[in-house]
Amino acid sequence: xxxxxxxxxxxxxxxxxxxxxxxxxxxxxxxxxxxHRSFRAKINGTLIKHLLPGAEQQAVEILQQHNQxxxxxxxxxxxxxxxxxxxxxxxxxxxxxxxxxYNQAVEGINSxxxxxxxxxxxxPLINESEFLSIFPGSEAVNISPVGNGIVKSNRIFDxx
Numbered sequence: 616x617x618x619x620x621x622x623x624x625x626x627x628x629x630x631x632x633x634x635x636x637x638x639x640x641x642x643x644x645x646x647x648x649x650x651h652r653s654f655r656a657k658i659n660g661t662l663i664k665h666l667l668p669g670a671e672q673q674a675v676e677i678l679q680q681h682n683q684x685x686x687x688x689x690x691x692x693x694x695x696x697x698x699x700x701x702x703x704x705x706x707x708x709x710x711x712x713x714x715x716x717y718n719q720a721v722e723g724i725n726s727x728x729x730x731x732x733x734x735x736x737x738x739p740l741i742n743e744s745e746f747l748s749i750f751p752g753s754e755a756v757n758i759s760p761v762g763n764g765i766v767k768s769n770r771i772f773d774x775x
Contacts, residue, residue: 714741 721738747770
């Protein structure tokens with residue numbers, strides 16, 4: 616009996632590659648057909664069932680954050696614009712102040728030239744209309760620095 620069992624085991628071992636090939640020939644087309652027919656639908660169903668709700672929730676959160684980010688950006692831009700306007704106003708005031716100092720100096724020089732009777736040609740003053748052409752949109756203001764701590768005199772002086 617043991618030889619029969621041994622012969623059976625040996626014949627099974629010898630037949631194993633052929634059996635594997637037969638199973639593969641039978642199994643492969645069935646698996647391929649199952650995959651083509653149902654696998655794609657099952658994957659799509661799984662994605663729709665499990666991932667789509669999360670994606671929709673994430674889209675809602677992104678949209679909410681977008682609105683918050685836009686509001687924050689608007690506030691930031693508004694603050695930057697206000698700061699820039701204040702800076703520009705300070706620079707304009709500084710230019711007006713310096714024009715006033717210049718005009719005082721020119722008036723002093725022109726007075727000296729008149730006193731020496733050399734007033735055929737006078738140094739020009741910077742007038743308000745010239746200032747407005749440099750800074751369009753500026754309001755008309757007196758550009759004299761009197762009242763800013765500078766006293767008019769007939770002599771040239773260093774302004775601080």
